[in-house]
Amino acid sequence: MHSTTFKKSSAFSYKGRVINQNPLWRDNQLEITAVMVKELREMTGAGIMDCKKVLAECAGDQEKAVELLRIKGAQKAESRAGRTATEGIVVCQVSPERDCGALVEINSETDFVSRGEVFRAFALPLAGIALSIDEDCEDLSVLNGLPFDDSGKTVEDARQEMLLKISENISIRRMTVIKAATGSKIGSYVHRERLGVMVEIAGGDSDTIADSMAVHVAVMKPKWVDVDGIPADVIEGERRIYLSQAQETGKPEFVLQKIVDGKINKFSNENTLMNQPYYDDEDKKVSTLLKESGVSVTRFCLMDLGK
Numbered sequence: 001m002h003s004t005t006f007k008k009s010s011a012f013s014y015k016g017r018v019i020n021q022n023p024l025w026r027d028n029q030l031e032i033t034a035v036m037v038k039e040l041r042e043m044t045g046a047g048i049m050d051c052k053k054v055l056a057e058c059a060g061d062q063e064k065a066v067e068l069l070r071i072k073g074a075q076k077a078e079s080r081a082g083r084t085a086t087e088g089i090v091v092c093q094v095s096p097e098r099d100c101g102a103l104v105e106i107n108s109e110t111d112f113v114s115r116g117e118v119f120r121a122f123a124l125p126l127a128g129i130a131l132s133i134d135e136d137c138e139d140l141s142v143l144n145g146l147p148f149d150d151s152g153k154t155v156e157d158a159r160q161e162m163l164l165k166i167s168e169n170i171s172i173r174r175m176t177v178i179k180a181a182t183g184s185k186i187g188s189y190v191h192r193e194r195l196g197v198m199v200e201i202a203g204g205d206s207d208t209i210a211d212s213m214a215v216h217v218a219v220m221k222p223k224w225v226d227v228d229g230i231p232a233d234v235i236e237g238e239r240r241i242y243l244s245q246a247q248e249t250g251k252p253e254f255v256l257q258k259i260v261d262g263k264i265n266k267f268s269n270e271n272t273l274m275n276q277p278y279y280d281d282e283d284k285k286v287s288t289l290l291k292e293s294g295v296s297v298t299r300f301c302l303m304d305l306g307k
Helices: 034-044 048-057 062-080 117-123 126-131 140-144 155-163 206-220 232-247 253-271 286-293
Strands: 011-014 017-020 087-094 100-108 171-179 184-191 195-202 281-285 296-304
Touching (some): 034 048, 048 062, 087 117, 087 126, 087 195, 100 126, 100 195, 117 155, 171 195, 171 296
8 A cells, every 4th residue: 555645735645646635736836727817807907828927926816916917017118118109199178167178198109009998998088187287287297196096096007007908108298288367268179089289268258269269270280379479599590591592592682681581471470370361261360360259369289199
């Protein structure tokens, strides 16, 4: 007869073989079951193989596995950080009172990912979260530190968790929060989640025209509200280019100055909101439309995906 020797591992030797009494142990190693993997996936959203691997490393301890996945997620995020991410979406939200608005651009490497449920579950709420800042702000560190949901995790925590589910570089590229002055309202427009605009309007029936002005900005893409808003160095840079081009014609100096002045005037009209023809009525300038409506544009923000 062969002797049977029990061990602390709950395994015993029989005819030279190690037999496990605990069905979760095989060859003195913990068997990672489908149930264990399923539970960890539901907790973290990580992939099947990632869950199975960390469970093995943590000897089946779910809490340690969750922590390890977060560490690995941060390491993956760091390794992907240098990869170009130019796809994604632009999200916008304006408060019911129209006194505050937020635009956020979130990037992915492919449009396939940006259309997916995991990416959108993270990206879509961000404008509403940014709105809680309730003051002018472009500091992403402020947004990253805000609560993402009722669980207590921050926006950055939520981004790190998402990276366990998506093998791409996902980043929040930029954010703009506008807090309107007293008596002013904010209008907004988003085109196919690729371009977002906010416009601050003061005076008159600003609710009606604010959104129309946002659409105009999206269509015509002005760079400044009016000529006074164009930086002096920009004008000087354009003037040097136009003068260099004009000098090649060989015309007299006084003619050259007229040519340059004409081109500067054209540049200013094309790139300032007040001097553009209204997109829905090209016979009327924006400045004329606003004057007739008794309102003025204080500022605007245009966010074009990847640009």
